[in-house]
Every structure is written in structure tokens, then in C-alpha cells.
Amino acid sequence: MADDTRAQRHTAGPRLRSYTAVGDSFTEGVGDPGPDGSCVGWADRLAVLLADRLPDDPEAPDSAHGDFHYANLAVRGKLIDEIVRTQVPRAQRLRSDLVTFCAGGNDLIRPGADPDLIAEVYESAVADLTRSVGTVMVTTGFDPRGVPVLRHLRGKIATYTAHVRAIADRYGCPVLDLWSLRSVQDRRAWDADRLHLSPEGHTRVALRAGQVLGVAVPADPEQPWPAMPPRGALVGRRDDIQWAREYLVPWIGRRLRGESSGDHAAAKRPDLLPLRP
Template identity: 70%
Template sequence: MLRVAEVKNPDTLSTPGAAIASYAAIGDSFTEGVGDPGADGTYVGWADRLAVMLADHRPDGELRYANLAVRGRLLDRIVAEQVPRAVELAPDLVTFCAGGNDILRPGTDPDDVAQRFEAAVAALTRASGTVLVATGFDTRGVPVLRHLRGKIATYNAHLRAVADRYGCPVLDLWSLRSVQDRRAWSEDRLHLSADGHRRVALRAARVLGVTVSGDPDEPWPPQEFRTSADVRRDNIHWAREHLVPWIGRRLRGESSGDRVSAKRPDLLPVR
């Protein structure tokens, strides 16, 4: 089993990914995989894709994997529901991506959110081999979230400090240039597309020392020309289909994950 003390650089994991035999992912919609639908109707996402890469990297091809993430979850609920389960499973690897939904809320303090995040990291590192921490995305190209860029950057600085203190490798999503392209995002503009999730999985695999053939920052092909009328029509469709329902849920105090449970609550073999 990997040990935190073995990590030399919090941005990369020196121990080869082949040493990871079990993996638990915790978080919200990002880790659940929203925006990357599978053939059976469930979401795939970067964590599922990473699990396959880790299994392929192992000499025996065997990896046990759990995904505890649920869309819409705030940090406190993730800490109350998912962190204890991850501690109970005690896998070789935990990926911990949380706090983003808190940062989106008006009036939340990134300093306070980071303090609660650190308490969870402390619990996870005591039980797990390695805890990979993910930063937030750079939202400069997301109209709805552009005004939160400074708040997200502050939170990211705290996450890196936490990673330094606990020897955690860092999945730096802020610097992932490829997700600045609109094609990295799904139709709702809040969740990654299938290709966006794939690129994050490739970046995570590299951080964990797994050799992968793909490049997470591979340039996108040239885009088709879009007129101003095309852009305006897309914006109207997006507002009607996604923005208005999202605002409605917020006003009603509802969450997209109110009736959703973890898609993979146990450590099961990856096929």
C-alpha cells in the first residue's frame, strides 16, 4: 500500500500507479461524472475513466474501485456521508474533490471552506494510502461563473497549502488549458463533456505516475465558424433549458442530488 510519506512532490506521485490496487472517489457531480453519459444511462466521468487506466496499468489487470460521489453535494454533507465510508474502505488511493458547490454559494468564505476541507483530508490520510486533491477550474471563460474567479483562486491556494501539509498529490485543474475550450463542457455549461472528463482523467493518471498515450492538453481541432446569430440562439436555448431550472432549484432549496445515491458504494473489480 502506498504511504503518504513516500510522496516527494505534492504535484506528482513518485510511486508508480501500478502499486494502486484499490481506489475510492469522493465528491460531487464532477466526480460522479455528470455530463459524460454511459450506454446504460449512468454517468461515466473522469474518475471511472481513471479507474480503468489504473487497472490497465497493473500487471494483473485487477483494481477494486468505489465511486461515492453524488451530484449537488456541499462539503459538509460529503464529509458526513462519503468521508467515513472512504475511511472504512481504506483504499490505496482516494481522490477528494469537494467544496466547489460551497464556493458557488453567495456569501461563503473560501477560508472557512478550506478549513473544513483540511479536517477531512486529515481523516482520509490516516486511513488511506494516498489522497489526491483536485483544485477548481479557471472560470474566466464561463460567463455565469466568471465573477467567482478570484474566490476560486483563493480556495485553490488553500487546497495547495493543505496538500503541502499532508503530502498529497495535486490534480491541478486550474492550469489545464484544454478545458478552456467550450467543447470540453456539456450543454449545461456547468459540467464537463465526455471529452472534458477524458482529459481530466489523463491529467490525473499522469499525476499518479501512470503512463498514458493521450495528452490532456492536446489541441482541439479548428472550430466551425459560428455567426453571432448562432451564438445568440445557443444562449437562449441554454438559458431556457439549463439556467432557469438551475435558478428554480436554488430558490426552492432543492438539489439535483436530493434523490440520488452513490453509483458505486463498494470496492468492486473494474471490468
Template identity: 70%
Template sequence: MGERCVVVAHESRALTDALASRTIRSYAAVGDSFTEGVGDPGPDGTFVGWADRLAVLLDDRAPEDTFQYANLAVRGKLLDQIVEDQIPRAVELAPDLVTFVAGGNDIIRPGTDPDDVAERFEKAVAALAGAAGTVLLATGFDTRDVAVLKHLRGKIATYNMHIRAIADRYGCPVLDLWSLRSIQDRRAWDGDRLHLAAEGHTRVALRAAQALGIEVPADPEQAWPLLPPRGTFEVRRDDIHWAREFLVPWIGRRLRGESSGDRVQAKGFLDPHEIKLQLESAS
């Protein structure tokens, strides 16, 4: 077992080193609300998110005025919708890098089979791998401390193992969100408890850059400041507020067959310099 761990670690390091030697001049982000950046609004109200923040880091490393970035993600989309609407566009762009994070909205639906979702996911990876220089995949989050999703932890873990197996087959680096402990802190999450807040997206962007072999300006696992313990009354009050403001409307949309992304267009091509200015003005 120990020898196997050494071999796997060596292979992972070799992949990271190979990626670090490449200059990424073009990037397309494919996915759902996570990649669109829901929970991380900029000064103008437009969501930023980890993918846009990663684009800024990549632009800083590319020769001046050579980097191109497109965010194709749309909130609420299921895997098949992403495959139909976004994958062909990403293949057409044939960028140096594609980040492909999808299937989470399928996994949280009752009755879905992670094996089936993974099979469809792999077909999309195969299409992307034939067009893009590098395809970065990501695992799902550890939902141990997310009350409404805790019961799905085993299902998500199964899907994660499929993603890692697919990554091995296609030589894809993996953004491991399950092991990113810093985002298990409630301050990493937006008030809806389903999407990351700005600081959570920032830490994911840093970890994504690390998965690509890029040196980052901060540690994504940097410890949070200590908080005083919360009392039972405060916790219950927050839970009631969350259920009223977020959980009930979310359940209502699902019962009506509505999606949060029904009338949303992808952000499309973005200028990383403009993203950087937005982030600086908000800090």
C-alpha cells in the same frame, strides 16, 4: 525567486516519482457531480466521468483481477454532506488511493467564505490521510470564460491556493484543473456549461493519472481541431437556449432548496472491466 521555483519543481517531481513506483490496487472516489461523472453518460445512461476513466487506467497497471474501485460521489452535495456521508466510508475502505474533490458547490453559493470552506476541507483531508495510501486533491476550474461563474473567479482562485497549501502540509498530489487549458474549450463542456462532457472528463482523467506519476496513452493538452468563428446571432441563440433549458431550472432548484442529488445513490463498487467495455462500445 528562480531558486525557489527550482526547489518547488524538484519537490513536485520527487513526489510524482515516488507515486509512480507504487502499485495502486484499490481506489475510492469522493466528491460531487464532477466526480460522479455528470455530463459523461455511458451507453446505458449511467454517468461515467473522469474518476471511472481513471480507474480503468489504474486497473490496467495492477496485477490481473486485484484492483478494487468504489465511486462514492453524489451530484449536488455540499462539503459538509460529503464529509458526513462519504468520508467515513472512504476511511473504512482504507484504499491505496482516494481522490477528494469537494467544496465547489459551497464556493459558488453567495456569501460563502473560501477560508471557512478550506478549513473544513482540511479536516477531511486529515482524516483521509490517516487511512489511505495517497490522497489526490484537485483545484477548481478557471471560470474566466464561463459567463455565469466568471464573477467567482477570484473566490475560486483563493480556494485553490488553500487546496495547494493543504496538499503541501499532507504530502498530497494535486490535480491542477485551473492550468488544464484544453478544458477551457467549449467542446470540453456539456450543454449545461457547468459539467464536463465526455471528452472533458477524458482529459481530466489523463491529467489525474499524470499527477500520480502514471504514463498516459494520450496528451490531455492535445489541441482541438480548429472551428470556424461563430457569429453574434449564433452565440446569442445558444445563450438564450442555454438560459431557458439549464440556467432557469438551476436557479429554480436553488430557490426551492432542492439539490440535483436529493434522490440519487452513489454508484458504489464498480468493475473497471465493465467500465472499459462501456467506453469501447460507445467509441
């Protein structure tokens, strides 16, 4: 497929031994709960793929076996200015081999958001990161054509996605292109709030990210979903009403009160720590 060529072009020479994830709820892993109640998410799953790629050298010291370090600085609800102000300098100091950078989604869904101005902030962060770390992988937006409310922002998200691709070209960054990932157009790829991925959705994004980095992945992120019985229009409207009551109205309320879901949240993995012994 087309992404295979890009994945080969951006394959890192030396094996990646450290990875820092920067972003918001998408990168934190909201929608993909772990057994202890914390979020897992695509970035955690990508870290496992990268760690499994490390060679097992029988002559290496024990400390070198599985010597992969991972940090996740992402915090839900954060706007791009705060991500650039707090997470990007931290990622620069950690100096990991790989940084994934995803930001701007929370800005785009706000009234009056200008994707051109958001992209300017995004590019300044990419410029800073590429001067400090080995590889910076940038992430486009999803295509929201099938998402109620968000489908009306499709033009803004498409414009921003075009900016991200252009920035990647200017700075030589691999691109995790979520707009073209067709499998996440299925509603089963999304959590009940329709804003965050489900565990399977996060898994498919991690698989695509691995492909982009030239890592052998255990499954095709575009593998077909199992067939589902068709839903009637009445069932669809009932689901939309329930979704609006449970998720959309509270979200609007938080916006009106100037609150964010990340006001009292902290990064789940702020330091580069071994992923496994």
C-alpha cells in the same frame, strides 16, 4: 511540462490496487453518459488506467490477474459538509490505496460563500483521510473565466484553489490541478449545461490525473482541439439565451426551493468491487 515533475514526485511506490473516489457531480461523472444511461466520468476512466497498469504475472494465481478494486461514492449536488459527513468516513473504512477528494464547488457558487471557511472543512477531511488511506489526491477548481455567470466567481474559486494547493503541501498530497489544464478552456470540453464536463472533457481530466500519479497515459490531455469555424457574436448571444432558459433558470428555481439535484440520488458504486474479472 511542469506537471511531469510533480507526477514523478507523487508516484506511489507499490502499484495501486484499489481506488475510492469522493465528491459531487464532477466525480460522479455527470455529462459523460455511458451506454446504459449511467454516468461514466473521469474517475471511472482513471480507474481503468490504474487497472491497466497492474502487472500480468504468468506465475500469479488467476485471482490476482487484473485484481483492481474501485468504489465511487460521489453524488451530484452535494455540499462539502455532507460529503465530509457521509462519504469521507465511508472512504476511511474502505481503506483503499488511493482516494481522490474533490468537494466545495457547489458551496462556492452559492451567494455569500466564504472560500476560507469552506477550505477549513476541506482540510479537516484531508487530515482524516491521510491518516486512513494510502494516497489522497486533491483536486483544484477549474478556471471559469470563459463561463457565463460563473466567471464572476473567479476570484472566490481562485482563492479556494490556492487553499487546496496549500493543504496539499501540508499533507503531502498529489494535486490534480484543473486550473492549469488549458484544454478544458475549450467549450467542447463542457456539456450543454456549461457546469459539467463533456465526455472528452472527462477524458482529458482522467489523462491528467494519470500523469499526476505517474501512470503512462495513452494521449496528451493538452493535445490541441481540431479547428472550428469562428462563431459570430449573434450566434453566441443566441446560445447564451438558450442556455439561460434551459439550464440557468431551472437551477435558480431549485436554489430558491431549497432543492438539490442529488436529493434522491445515491452513490453509483458504494463498495470496493473488482473493476474487471
